[in-house]
Amino acid sequence: MQQDKIFADHVSVAYEKDDESLLAVDDVTLSIQEGEFVVIVGPSGCGKTTFMNTLAGLVKPIRGKVFMDGKQITGPSAERGVVFQQFALFPWKTVFENVEFGLKYRGIPKDERREIVRKYIRMVKLEGFENSFPHELSGGMKQRVAIARVYANMPQILLMDEPFGALDAQTRTIMQEDLSEMFMMEKRTVVFITHSVDEAIYLGDRVIIMTARPGKFKKIINVTADCLIPNRRNLGYDDVVNLKAFRDLKRELWGLIKAEIVEKRIL
Amino acid sequence: MTEDAPKTLLYENGAEGKICLTNILGNLMVETRKIRSRKRVILSVLSVIVVLGGWFVLTTVLRWVPPAFLPPPQNILTDFFRLLNKSYVGHTLIGHTLVSLQIVLGGFFLAVLIGIPLGIMMGWFKRIEAIVDPMFQLLRPIPPLAWIPLSLLWFGIGISSKIFVIWLSAFVPCVINAYTGIRLTEPLLVKAALGLGVKRQWDLLREVAIPSALPVILGGVRIGLGSAWMTLVAAELLASDAGLGYMMQMARRALEPSIIILGMLIIGILGAIMARGLQMLEKRICPWVMDKER
Amino acid sequence: MSMKAFGPQFLERIYREKVVLSLSSVLGFIFCWYLITDVLGLIPALFLPSPEKVFFTIYEKIFIPVGQSTLFGHVGVSLLRILVGTTIALCLAIPLGILMGWYEDLDSVMTPIIEVLRPIPPIAWIPLAILWFGIGLGSKVFIIGIGVFFPTLINTYMGVKFVDPILIKAAQTLGAKDKDVLREVILPASVPLIVAGIRIGIGLGMMCLVAAEMVAASSGLGFLIMLGGDNLKPELSITGMILIGIMGLLADTLILAVEKKVVYWKKESQNG
Structure with missing residues (x-):
């Protein structure tokens, strides 16, 4: 069998809050293949973000191990780039300098860096804003910079933690289409976290539903393989949303999540 | 800092949709603001004229207030021009000012040079914080100018005793703000830097913590300057043989209030100019900080 | 790793x-x-007395007077001065700040005068204050008052001026009249800033107290500090410094406690 790109082996993660240790992720096992787009959906506070931080190496599991290409993950690394919901741009750096940031630490010479930065700023459609500071940009543009910053760093895996959660609905739709396009242009392994069922089905090859805390995997659905026409990445958001397969799947997933919210009273 | 996130969020949601409406409203507001600002200027000018005029009338025309209590405003002006090239208690006005400036700037720069690195280290390294902070907390409540007698005892009446006290007064805010600034570094930005491949502590400090603390650090520098300026006056009032504070103290003994007020005005103006200069420097150094946050 | x-x-x-x-x-x-x-x-002890000598000086001076009174007397005098000065300054600064924040015309009239006076460090008023009020209680109260007045005034003004406009709009659309808005929205919303201003002001007032007592007084902690220097008894100076430090700390703790009480609706007061 081909080696998994990421393999989480019976992972449990706790986090401290007010000197109390809470179990956020409970005994989760998952393998992700190279080039796959995996989306994790779940109710608020279900440990999605904690799980992603574990994949990133920012948090250490209390039980179990996470492997990338068969090697255990022990700390953060440029191999796994993270896009955060709150953008996390360096406010004192221009757009160009933000995108350039990781490249400096990979020891890439200056001329080459400039080429790469240009390329990815073009990819996220932000030409002309190279010298702007983040506070001069709208939310959508900020997130574009953050995406370019991670893409330019050539990580093998992209971890996206509700990247569009802070954007308004219109901007969000456009960002989803653009991300889908970018994913086709430069195939990377993506792990994507969201609240939105629509977003999950539209973007994900595989969608994982998580339970409320402590987070476990409730169901895993192979969207591309089992449910939808596989070439939906060529279609616009509107067209996909109106497919019957999409609507059926959405109803099913929403039912699962709603049950979770009602049952555990996390309204 | 953490409260910022929802605010920006609120601002960004639907910002596009509001553009037309805000433009119209904006134009209206600019119009009313123009009218208001004109009225404001008139009132401000009137107020200054009334105060100066009242002062003049009370002291010069009606002579209700004796000049030994409050001198007429024109006396202050004439004293200013008189002392520009005539020496008063040892120096001309410019001479006294230069003496004061030298001490303030000397102590202040030493404080910045030592205080900011120390504060940064305290904010970043837990061990240094644990060792330095308690002593700091112990000494902090003592007003710096209370050190003047000890400082005189240690360094004599010369320039070094004053520089020490002024250094102390500016040092404390420099350290505290640098320390607080580093501690307030957004953990998310640290995470982002780690995820982008930063490996060494030093790079994290240099690329993330220090720039993010910079506005707070510069705020501390500004407070330090104000504090240094105030302590200088106290030190010169108490033990000195030159400087603006000394000049004022001597003028008090000679019952010349116009020179006291002259000294106060010069101290105020120089302090305001220096604060303003620092503010401009801040804008230069931190172009990313929006005006509303200043 | x-x-x-x-x-x-x-x-x-x-x-x-x-x-x-x-x-x-x-x-x-x-x-x-x-x-x-x-x-x-x-x-040498003349430069820096040992900690035990300082300790015994404090102990001894509780019973044996220095100058005109014992240690308690000096602390009491200083306390009285700061209390009177602070009270007067707060009674003037807070109402004036609120009015300036509320009435634009008053703001226009007062701002230029305040902007001229504000940059003058309160300590620079000492010679003039002595000339005006002599070396008694009056001059100290005046100087401490100036120290407390400006930070409190500025913060009160800012607090009133920069209340989130959305709250004012919300109150108005719910039917509140101007004076209701002032009482129900603007005052409570500006309390945190006012308290912060008072805190800064009292810190500054303490400094002014020490300075004024050092320059011209025959009692009080500042006098004690100065006396120690003049008589080459540094243990006396250090005693005064310790006591003024404790006083400052207590004042600060008190204000923080008050702040917590008054600003109960804020999750975390941003001190620091």
């Missing part, structure tokens, strides 16, 4: 080591002081 060892301190939480280090730092400081003065005699 341990992930906990990586990253700045706010990513971790280890307390015990910190307590040990802090305690040993304070004890080490006092011990070094003791060592260089008493044990090794490196520094």
